[in-house]
Amino acid sequence: PMEVSSKKAVGRFRDVVPASGSKTRDPRFDKLSGQLNQDLFEKSYSFLNDYKKSEQEMLRTSIKKEKNQETRANMESLLLKMVSREATEKQTKRKQQLLRERKKAEAELVKQGKKPYFLKRSEQRKLELMDKYQQLGEKNMDKILAKRRKKNAAKDHRRVPFKRRAE
Template structure:
């Protein structure tokens, strides 16, 4: 038995490499046939798919380099300034003054309230504070009245000029200095009618102001005439 085994082993060794090569070749052929079958199946599936079949899309989105860290809401983007927006229309000054005319009455009542408080107040410091507040309120009202009067005078000038142009005369364009002089004349006329003493004080004050301006223009050292 031992001798038979020794004889068979070299035969097996000589046969084994042949068998291994055959097995590997068979396996390769089987793998190739399987690949061909799977490719044919996939081609048949793609041919069978129509419009009704579902399409899978990846949920991954490419991220840009410039990311928006803080998201701005739509309400913030839609904010607009009515002063510079054409949707708000043109500003009608006359309509505005008529709509808010009640503010003048409110300011007058505020002045009356402050004056009454001043009369009742005994503390000197508080009284001085109220006096300052009263002066501010009065100056504000007078400033607003002056602006309104300037606008009225401007309208009157435009109306007069348009009438003169309609008659065939050449148009005259007022300078700022002309407008200022006309405004001063109007103010002096009103003071003359209401209180002549106040007009005298205003004229004297303006005269001193103009004199101080002229004095500043005079040189410190005049040249000697030879």
């Protein structure tokens, strides 16, 4: 409206003259920056993996030389973080590869004239789990299952009432 209401309080800071200047933009969310190509990104920055491995080796050697227990513990925790981060990255890459393979196979079936089928999340998780167990091998799988059985048995034992345990 042309007239400002007298019932509302006037704001302290008004934009009388619009401020000139360029607005900053975040390339992660801006369309002008284009889309992220994950494969190209990984290829371009693959040299960082070499740096990370060399850092891990340097840490390992410095842990062996270190005499102070506190700094040694800090270094070991840092090394553990780096190793676990590397393992999770490896797992995510494997999952992406499996997803790509499934998509390619599905695209081939669609080209042949079949109806497209999209996996549910639960089915996807099952396939990933099956692949993980295949990667581990039979011996490791037996060890893992034995540990899991033991853990579940301990949980069940805790749930049993205390009086019945004594009998």
